[in-house]
Amino acid sequence: MGLIFAIILGIGLNIYELQVSLQRTLEGFSRMNIALITTGGTIASVVETSIQPTAHSSAQTPLLLVEHFHQTHPAFGVTFDHFAPYAILSENLTHAHWKHLITTIESLDTALYDGIIITHGSDTLGYSAALLGLYFHDYALPIALVASNYPLSHPHANGHANFAAALFAMNALVTPLVFVPYQNPNSASVALYAALEMTQIGQLTDSVTTPLGAIGSYDGQNVTLLPYTKIALNAPFAPLFYSDFFTFTPYPSLSYERFAFQPNDVILHTLYHSGTLHSDTAIAFAQKCQANGVALYFAPMSATSTPYATTQALIDAGATLIVDTTIELSTVKLLLAYGNAWERDAIEHLLTQKLLVR
Helix, strand or coil: CCCCHHHHHCCCCCHHHHHHHHHHHHHHHHHCEEEEEECECHHHEEECCCEEECHHHHHHHHHHHHHHHHHHCCCCCCEEEEECCCCECHHHCCHHHHHHHHHHHHCCCHHHCCEEEEECCCCCHHHHHHHHHHHCCCCCCCEEEECCCCCCCCCCCCHHHHHHHHHHHHHHCCCCCEEEEECCCCCCCEEEEEHHHCCCCCCCCCCCCCCCCCCEEECCCCEEECCCEECCCCCCCCCCCCCCEEEECCCCCCCCCCCCCCCCCEEEEECCCCCCCCHHHHHHHHHHHHHCCCEEEEEEECCCCCCCHHHHHHHHCCCEEEECCCHHHHHHHHHHHHHCCCCHHHHHHHHHCCCEEC
């Protein structure tokens, strides 16, 4: 693992050195054994009257991906073991599916594999990436979540390119990482995103954008990676998710009057892109939550931005703002921390802990 950098950099290599490096890369791939976990999604669907997963298409997914990779990369003898915990369209994802996926991964013998690839639908990809990036932050193997913008039979599907990028990136990674390879429309390369930084795919588009951008790319031949450092989590989770969790999205004239919550409910209230909110109504809502034992959090907010007056009013009122963390990661942090019955101090530490530095 990592020897592919000699080819990627292409600096100071004579012909002999290049041949040796290439041979080592081929040997590295021939030794790779990958656990391939399929979960359904567009990548495992067919187009009939609508895009839908079927038992046949879901069963064919690993064959289509593996056969296409071997056909387009005949020199690389990667082997795969297939696991299929469930097959759904990802918009139907539930906490029960997450638990099943996690227990499937935890049941694997890491000594047998060089990495794990999970095929996943695109609609909830950002949330599952954040979850697995957090839960398996200190895992011994790299994990890639691979999606496709269209069913694999579609001529413009990016699933095969994303799958190949996952394998090449795994062969290049020095430190194991949970990541998402995704080729945006009209892009010649596949971007590599850290799962902890993933957001949902944009509205009315098949594109992925993240606040910090990609950590690397694969251009069909070479992998380029930016340096990163992982900070140990040191706080293992069980796959338990808090059920009394709710989110609010701001919009003009949002009224909280019709909403009634119970003590011990947890709410994540999202903010406008500037980290703002209608301060008067939000402050009144925050005070009501505090008086009724409801845990209320606000996100996202940049730690380096000068807060607007409306945001400062929330801060002055004692609101808990989660800074420099995506909505998706904030969501799964709260679901897991409260689901595992962590103490409030431990939850606050988790919400502020930086797990990936680059």
